[in-house]
Amino acid sequence: MKLLDRYVLRNFIEPFLLCFMGFLAIWLIFDLSDNGSDFLQAKASARTIARYYVTQLPQIVMISLPVGLLLALLFCLSRMSRFNEIISMLTAGRSMVRVLLPLMVVGLLLSAALLALNFELAPRAEAVREVAIEQISHQRKPGEVEAIKGYLFRDRMNERTWYVQKFRPDSMQFEGVHITQQDGAGRITRKWYAGAAIYDPRTKIWTLNKGIAVDFNEAGDVAKIDNFEDNYRRISDWTETPSRIKSARADARHMTVPELRAYLANNSDFPAVQLAPYRTYEQHRLALPMQCLVVVFLAGPLAIVFSRRGVVGGVAAAMVLYAAFLLTTYFFLALGKGARIDPVIAAWSPNALFFVIGLILLYFRGSNREVRLWKK
Numbered sequence: 166m167k168l169l170d171r172y173v174l175r176n177f178i179e180p181f182l183l184c185f186m187g188f189l190a191i192w193l194i195f196d197l198s199d200n201g202s203d204f205l206q207a208k209a210s211a212r213t214i215a216r217y218y219v220t221q222l223p224q225i226v227m228i229s230l231p232v233g234l235l236l237a238l239l240f241c242l243s244r245m246s247r248f249n250e251i252i253s254m255l256t257a258g259r260s261m262v263r264v265l266l267p268l269m270v271v272g273l274l275l276s277a278a279l280l281a282l283n284f285e286l287a288p289r290a291e292a293v294r295e296v297a298i299e300q301i302s303h304q305r306k307p308g309e310v311e312a313i314k315g316y317l318f319r320d321r322m323n324e325r326t327w328y329v330q331k332f333r334p335d336s337m338q339f340e341g342v343h344i345t346q347q348d349g350a351g352r353i354t355r356k357w358y359a360g361a362a363i364y365d366p367r368t369k370i371w372t373l374n375k376g377i378a379v380d381f382n383e384a385g386d387v388a389k390i391d392n393f394e395d396n397y398r399r400i401s402d403w404t405e406t407p408s409r410i411k412s413a414r415a416d417a418r419h420m421t422v423p424e425l426r427a428y429l430a431n432n433s434d435f436p437a438v439q440l441a442p443y444r445t446y447e448q449h450r451l452a453l454p455m456q457c458l459v460v461v462f463l464a465g466p467l468a469i470v471f472s473r474r475g476v477v478g479g480v481a482a483a484m485v486l487y488a489a490f491l492l493t494t495y496f497f498l499a500l501g502k503g504a505r506i507d508p509v510i511a512a513w514s515p516n517a518l519f520f521v522i523g524l525i526l527l528y529f530r531g532s533n534r535e536v537r538l539w540k541k
Contacts, residue, residue, distance in 0.1 A: 170267040177241040185233035223286035231456045242468035243476045261531035265465045272461035279454030285421040318410045321434040337364045371400045417442040422450050438504045445501030448512030455516045462523025466530035490519045
């Protein structure tokens with residue numbers, strides 16, 4: 166690494182760490198103010214509270230890191246501009262792109278780090294937040310969750326409808342099962358009523374306990390009754406799995422990338438409108454971390470100024486652009502979830518748009534032209 170790169174990074178790292186850690190501290194204070202009374206009422210131990218905040222850390226890092234990067238870039242580069250250090254580098258024959266190169270590398274590395282977090286850890290943290298608070302408030306053991314009651318699942322590929330009276334999200338057993346089989350014309354051909362349905366993932370066999378199976382003829386009349394109230398029935402040709410059945414209630418906002426891909430693979434027969442949120446969030450999980458790289462191209466040219474009065478304008482313009490970037494990101498996300506636009510376009514268009522804006526700003530600054538977002 167050359168001396169110039171080390172100098173630019175040394176000026177950047179300290180304000181970046183201060184901004185990033187500051188945002189984490191602010192989030193911790195606000196979260197404690199919201200949930201502190203619940204922790205005290207439940208008499209939660211310090212270890213339990215610490216475990217909760219460790220699980221939430223990936224999610225808040227996703228929020229804090231781009232903002233901390235933006236503020237650190239504005240402070241670092243505007244400070245170097247005020248002391249004419251940027252001008253000295255340019256006078257020495259370095260281009261604007263070469264001066265900002267180490268910061269671009271930092272933005273790329275931070276984007277890669279956020280991509281790793283947003284692949285599984287950050288979505289899982291958001292999913293367990295309410296569950297963790299509920300567990301602490303009701304003094305439940307870690308991992309103990311409330312059972313789901315009155316659950317309905319429709320398997321369109323096999324024309325089967327499942328109604329489950331009760332099950333736990335982490336269990337392979339359903340209680341109070343009512344399963345209806347239909348043919349291609351929509352006529353009911355068979356029904357199963359069982360006290361429990363248990364799935365063996367090793368053999369991929371369903372076991373129905375204490376129930377009956379009723380066959381129907383084409384007229385809809387009962388043709389045969391198979392009573393196994395004192396016994397059980399094993400069924401090996403059903404393709405449904407507990408994870409697929411439970412996925413019908415899954416919220417795309419809280420699902421990891423592998424979970425989203427599994428959901429889309431298992432429920433490919435669902436209507437496109439119903440799958441749109443899951444396809445959009447799959448792409449959004451991959452596109453969102455790229456904000457760090459885009460921020461470097463937005464903030465870098467605007468933070469470098471050659472006059473003192475231009476510092477405030479450059480900082481304000483960068484903040485406005487970043488706010489517009491966030492608004493555009495979530496606006497396109499809403500369009501993708503509503504199946505108004507393609508999921509890939511919904512997730513990646515804001516990044517592409519503002520990256521191009523950053524390149525234009527960099528071109529203007531590199532050619533020593535005044536960068537203004539408005540006229541005086």
